[in-house]
Amino acid sequence: MSGSTTDSAQASRGGRPRDPTRDGVIRAAVLHLLAAVGYGALTMDAVASQAGVGKATIYRRWRTKQDLVIDIIAELNQAEIIPPDTGSLRSDLRDLLHALVALINGPAGAAILSLLSTVPHDPTLAEAFRGGPLDGWQHAFEHVWAHAAQRGEVPPGLAGTVLAEAASSLLVQRWLLTGQPVDDAYADAVLAAVLLPLLTSIPSR
Amino acid sequence: MSGSTTDSAQASRGGRPRDPTRDGVIRAAVLHLLAAVGYGALTMDAVASQAGVGKATIYRRWRTKQDLVIDIIAELNQAEIIPPDTGSLRSDLRDLLHALVALINGPAGAAILSLLSTVPHDPTLAEAFRGGPLDGWQHAFEHVWAHAAQRGEVPPGLAGTVLAEAASSLLVQRWLLTGQPVDDAYADAVLAAVLLPLLTSIPSR
Numbered sequence: 269m270s271g272s273t274t275d276s277a278q279a280s281r282g283g284r285p286r287d288p289t290r291d292g293v294i295r296a297a298v299l300h301l302l303a304a305v306g307y308g309a310l311t312m313d314a315v316a317s318q319a320g321v322g323k324a325t326i327y328r329r330w331r332t333k334q335d336l337v338i339d340i341i342a343e344l345n346q347a348e349i350i351p352p353d354t355g356s357l358r359s360d361l362r363d364l365l366h367a368l369v370a371l372i373n374g375p376a377g378a379a380i381l382s383l384l385s386t387v388p389h390d391p392t393l394a395e396a397f398r399g400g401p402l403d404g405w406q407h408a409f410e411h412v413w414a415h416a417a418q419r420g421e422v423p424p425g426l427a428g429t430v431l432a433e434a435a436s437s438l439l440v441q442r443w444l445l446t447g448q449p450v451d452d453a454y455a456d457a458v459l460a461a462v463l464l465p466l467l468t469s470i471p472s473r
Numbered sequence: 474m475s476g477s478t479t480d481s482a483q484a485s486r487g488g489r490p491r492d493p494t495r496d497g498v499i500r501a502a503v504l505h506l507l508a509a510v511g512y513g514a515l516t517m518d519a520v521a522s523q524a525g526v527g528k529a530t531i532y533r534r535w536r537t538k539q540d541l542v543i544d545i546i547a548e549l550n551q552a553e554i555i556p557p558d559t560g561s562l563r564s565d566l567r568d569l570l571h572a573l574v575a576l577i578n579g580p581a582g583a584a585i586l587s588l589l590s591t592v593p594h595d596p597t598l599a600e601a602f603r604g605g606p607l608d609g610w611q612h613a614f615e616h617v618w619a620h621a622a623q624r625g626e627v628p629p630g631l632a633g634t635v636l637a638e639a640a641s642s643l644l645v646q647r648w649l650l651t652g653q654p655v656d657d658a659y660a661d662a663v664l665a666a667v668l669l670p671l672l673t674s675i676p677s678r
Contacts, residue, residue: 306594308513378593384649385590388583389511394652402651430643430659430666437642438635444589444649446607447599454635461635462671469670 294319294326296375298340303378307337307386334392341383342396344376344404351408357416361435361463364408365455368436372443372450376401381444409435422470431470435463499524499531501580503545508583512542512591539598546588547601549581549609556613562621566640566668569613570660573641577648577655581606586649614640627675636675640668 297319301310312333316323330336352363371377380401387394406428413427426432438458442448502524506515517538521528535541557568576582585606592599611633618632631637643663647653 306590381593382590385511385587387652388586398652430662433643433646434639434667437646438638440646440650441638441642445645447592447603457635462639465671465674466667469674 295340299375299379302382303375306382338393338396342400344401349404349408351411357421360412362459366452368439369450369452369455431466500545504580504584507587508580511587543598543601547605550606554609554613556616562626565617567664571657573644574655574657574660636671
């Protein structure tokens with residue numbers, strides 16, 4: 269969770285170095301408020317109050333709530349998505365889907381949902397979202413497919429294909445569209461009913 | 474596109490009967506504004522101006538913008554989703570996916586995206602959304618799976634299963650999460666790379 273852009277901006281203004289603990293508290297406050305009241309109703313006052321820090325502390329780093337939210341979204345999951353490497357594609361996919369279940373049901377999942385309607389109207393937010401959490405997850409899935417190809421489990425070149433997009437798509441559909449529960453049992457059902465049959469259907473090299 | 478609740482409320486107040494042409498104009502204005510500015514920034518003034526009708530005309534039917542949007546969302550697609558019946562599951566699914574592509578890229582798709590972040594904070598809107606467009610699409614897919622089972626193409630009981638959820642999920646993921654293009658060519662790629670292999674993997678009865 270380093271924010272290099274903000275760090276250098278801070279250094280160039282000769283301010284104090286960032287306090288990682290306080291950063292974590294502010295980040296948690298923003299995620300909580302996004303989930304609780306949404307982006308439209310989020311205010312810098314509420315972030316300061318929820319984080320238990322002075323407003324000056326927040327304004328010293330971020331001029332607007334847009335700057336603040338964009339920084340936090342861009343950093344979301346960058347450090348936390350560690351691609352699994354269990355030795356089999358089946359258990360790697362299972363681990364990734366369970367990690368996605370945890371994201372969806374946690375504060376980051378609720379915060380992302382609360383921002384989705386704003387993304388089409390806000391190119392900077394859209395860029396932070398695509399370069400941040402979306403990119404992290406895409407790389408994790410690509411890593412898993414590439415390792416499976418190296419082991420000879422699947423042919424090379426599946427990462428990023430339509431077939432590979434299927435892995436997360438059923439969880440995403442319930443999370444964002446239908447609002448039905450997304451839990452580990454559902455992830456396992458997706459693996460059994462969709463992903464394993466698809467893997468079986470791929471001609472081995 | 475009948476709105477029976479509103480009709481009876483109107484009748485009980487002794488008002489004039491609804492004018493379907495004007496309803497269509499107001500509906501188009503709301504969908505346009507949801508896509509252009511989002512739910513938070515939508516105002517009754519803007520709807521009246523966009524639709525070219527007096528504000529009194531709108532307030533006579535809907536007390537608040539929430540009432541107006543809920544009525545329009547609840548009616549969305551109710552009359553337009555006609556389940557295909559081409560005689561084969563493959564072409565029925567293809568037709569449904571192409572209809573979904575049209576929805577996603579049209580005013581209804583943009584309007585739904587603009588409301589998604591509000592849905593978790595607004596139970597009445599959530600109910601209108603689930604009982605309206607979501608329900609209509611779910612019935613269309615169920616119809617297609619049930620007819621395929623009647624023809625003996627697939628075993629009975631697949632409608633509503635995790636496997637059946639896969640059909641729309643890849644389009645939904647691009648539409649709502651990644652923002653990548655969703656067109657007929659993508660729908661055909663999903664059919665070829667995911668749905669047809671899955672259908673082949675189902676043991677026939």
